[in-house]
Amino acid sequence: MENLPKTESPGEIIRGLIRAQDRATLATKMRAGQETVEGVGAPYASLVLMGSGPDAAPLLLLSTLADHTKNLLADPVCSLMVDGTKGLTDPLTGARATLQGRLEKTDDRGLMERYIRRHPSAAMYAGFGDFSLYRMSVQRAHLVAGFGRIHWVGAEDVLYDMAGSGDLAQQEGGVVDHMNDDHGDAVGLYANVLLNRPGVGWRMTGVDPEGADLRRDGDIARLAFDKPVSDAESARVELVRLVKRARKG
The missing domain is CATH 2.30.110.10 (Electron Transport, Fmn-binding Protein; Chain A)
Structure with missing residues (x-):
């Protein structure tokens, strides 16, 4: 901060x-x-x-x-x-x-x-x-x-006004599990490249309309979205965009 x-x-x-x-x-x-x-x-x-x-x-x-x-x-x-x-x-x-x-x-x-x-x-x-x-x-x-x-x-x-974002709260667990199980490399890139946080083994712990939470052992990191998301699909679009940014260095 x-x-x-x-x-x-x-x-x-x-x-x-x-x-x-x-x-x-x-x-x-x-x-x-x-x-x-x-x-x-x-x-x-x-x-x-x-x-x-x-x-x-x-x-x-x-x-x-x-x-x-x-x-x-x-x-x-x-x-x-x-x-x-x-x-x-x-x-x-x-x-x-x-x-x-x-x-x-x-x-x-x-x-x-x-x-x-x-x-x-x-x-x-x-x-x-x-x-x-x-x-x-x-x-x-x-x-x-x-x-x-x-x-x-x-x-x-x-507090964030969740009106219109109810689907994301219901779908959060699925989004997090999918990222950790199938896209662990992307989670690592978020931490290492976008947030300048070293180390391997970073996992996503949460997704909300404004960003995603990451954790590695006792370390935590916050990945902010450029624009709010409201459901699993809009979260996917934003996460894909961010990993593309990370791969460009």
């Missing part, structure tokens, strides 16, 4: 941060019975692994054994900080966003599958009885994208 295009709106920058990151800092309010010197409601921050839905709404897989989940069950209001400053000489020049809203359980199987593709290690405990997927209903977000670029943004400008 070092070179943020000046043409991007604050909401688009925040959405890009959510899609590009795989972890965040979750802040919940301490529940009754866990009083501190400040009393019930004192802030409690913790590291969480984050995925996102096709609309970029954050997704977290949480255990009821964790303090942050116990806090959420008492009061789902929370904040989530997404940090895009990694690798910068001066982190304060980079983009980061604090999302405010509510985290609540979802039984959406498609979102669970999307989260597990993003975080393969989650597959071994996603079925445990104490684990559930939570989706954040974003109410607003605060962006700091370097000195002088500070904005409060409403949810309507952060």
Whole structure:
């Protein structure tokens, strides 16, 4: 996120941060019975692994054994900080966003599958009885994208409007499996050539209207589309166009 295009709106920058990151800092309010010197409601921050839905709404897989989940069950209001400053000489020049809203359980199987593709290690405990997927209903977000670029943004400008893109959400798994099973070389070219990310073994983990997510072991990368796609066929056209660009070097 070092070179943020000046043409991007604050909401688009925040959405890009959510899609590009795989972890965040979750802040919940301490529940009754866990009083501190400040009393019930004192802030409690913790590291969480984050995925996102096709609309970029954050997704977290949480255990009821964790303090942050116990806090959420008492009061789902929370904040989530997404940090895009990694690798910068001066982190304060980079983009980061604090999302405010509510985290609540979802039984959406498609979102669970999307989260597990993003975080393969989650597959071994996603079925445990104490684990559930939570989706954040974003109410607003605060962006700091370097000195002088500070904005409060409403949810309507952060999340992607999926109207007309429902087919892609339903077809995503098939698109991802097809690319990994039949076009692994293309996925490697996306990472190595278009994103300048070295190494072999890159796999696609997700496709949404604005781009595709890639992963290699613990590394992740975000491949942005030049124009939005709405279904498997338009995603195929865009992915073919991008691999042609990569082969030209």
